[in-house]
Amino acid sequence: MKGLIYNYSSIRKEMLKDVVRTKTYQNVIYQNTFLFKNKVVLDVGAGTGILSFFCAKAGAKHVYAIECSHMADMAKEIVQANGFSNVITVLKGKVEEIELPVTCIDVIISEWMGYFLLFENMLNTVLYARDKWLINDGIVLPDKASLYLTAIEDAEYKEDKIEFWNDVYGFDMSCIRKQAMMEPLVDTVDQNQIVTNCQLLKTMNISKMAPGDASFTAPFKLVAERNDYIHALVAYFDVSFTKCHKMMGFSTGPRSKATHWKQTVLYLEDVLTICEGEALVGSMTVEPNKKNPRDVDIMLKYSLNGQHCQVSRTQHYKMR
Numbered sequence: 001m002k003g004l005i006y007n008y009s010s011i012r013k014e015m016l017k018d019v020v021r022t023k024t025y026q027n028v029i030y031q032n033t034f035l036f037k038n039k040v041v042l043d044v045g046a047g048t049g050i051l052s053f054f055c056a057k058a059g060a061k062h063v064y065a066i067e068c069s070h071m072a073d074m075a076k077e078i079v080q081a082n083g084f085s086n087v088i089t090v091l092k093g094k095v096e097e098i099e100l101p102v103t104c105i106d107v108i109i110s111e112w113m114g115y116f117l118l119f120e121n122m123l124n125t126v127l128y129a130r131d132k133w134l135i136n137d138g139i140v141l142p143d144k145a146s147l148y149l150t151a152i153e154d155a156e157y158k159e160d161k162i163e164f165w166n167d168v169y170g171f172d173m174s175c176i177r178k179q180a181m182m183e184p185l186v187d188t189v190d191q192n193q194i195v196t197n198c199q200l201l202k203t204m205n206i207s208k209m210a211p212g213d214a215s216f217t218a219p220f221k222l223v224a225e226r227n228d229y230i231h232a233l234v235a236y237f238d239v240s241f242t243k244c245h246k247m248m249g250f251s252t253g254p255r256s257k258a259t260h261w262k263q264t265v266l267y268l269e270d271v272l273t274i275c276e277g278e279a280l281v282g283s284m285t286v287e288p289n290k291k292n293p294r295d296v297d298i299m300l301k302y303s304l305n306g307q308h309c310q311v312s313r314t315q316h317y318k319m320r
Contacts, residue, residue, distance in 0.1 A: 022248045037114050040064075042063075067096050108134055110125075118147075151196040151224075152265075188258055196230075218284055224280075227276050230271070230280065273309040284303035
């Protein structure tokens with residue numbers, strides 16, 4: 001579970017060293033101090049408290065940093081060591097179970113996004129805090145998140161990760177191949193592998209959405225930009241801070257600077273031969289797993305009616 005894994009300092013270090021992630025938050029806060037000056041701020045899933053420190057330095061009246069893991073104990077020490085005990089209060093526990101010393105807050109800040117945006121995410125926790133404590137014209141940062149889809153050529157990696165199981169030193173282990181096909185791979189994709197356009201699947205307005213809005217079915221049409229093969233679809237996300245002087249944000253896409261979220265690769269059963277201008281059409285359904293809502297179930301329907309390839313298929317994936 002994310003909560004257990006994130007107790008380890010190595011994971012926290014990886015996240016803090018994610019310059020795209022941490023610098024974007026820092027720039028949003030330092031370049032838009034008007035959003036924080038004399039405001040009461042809630043940091044949801046505070047970790048080491050780095051976002052709380054940024055808010056305090058930007059002039060926040062008080063910051064409540066909620067963290068449910070043992071990292072909360074470290075965060076309290078860090079707050080004290082840096083002389084911010086009068087501005088930052090670290091609260092250990094779950095947002096849903098904690099009582100704040102105040103009845104309302106002006107700003108919620110959180111880095112809630114998971115792999116594939118929604119895997120092991122804290123979005124529902126942010127929405128719970130929003131509905132319980134945020135004042136009417138209060139703000140949530142970031143306030144917008146968008147999920148995108150594209151298609152890639154990935155023969156070499158698919159051979160290594162998936163087809164490998166068909167013949168392992170002369171033995172048929174294809175039952176493991178079936179399992180491997182259902183598990184989306186979080187990895188960095190080279191932008192030169194991209195064969196089609198990128199399609200927006202879903203935009204979420206964190207200020208207004210309901211918890212159930214994170215489940216959706218979205219159509220897609222991916223048009224080939226060259227003659228090539230398609231081995232996998234790739235999902236990534238952008239987040240935006242639209243309440244700033246000028247809109248700020250970052251992308252986790254293959255054409256952007258790498259982040260610890262990387263991209264999410266969904267391998268296709270078929271190798272698709274596609275010609276420039278031909279379209280892979282279909283839909284993606286995303287919903288939390290019923291047994292464990294932090295996991296994600298994905299259903300992909302796709303079809304191609306091309307010159308060299310005609311295929312129609314439904315595939316199921318599970319992010320665990």
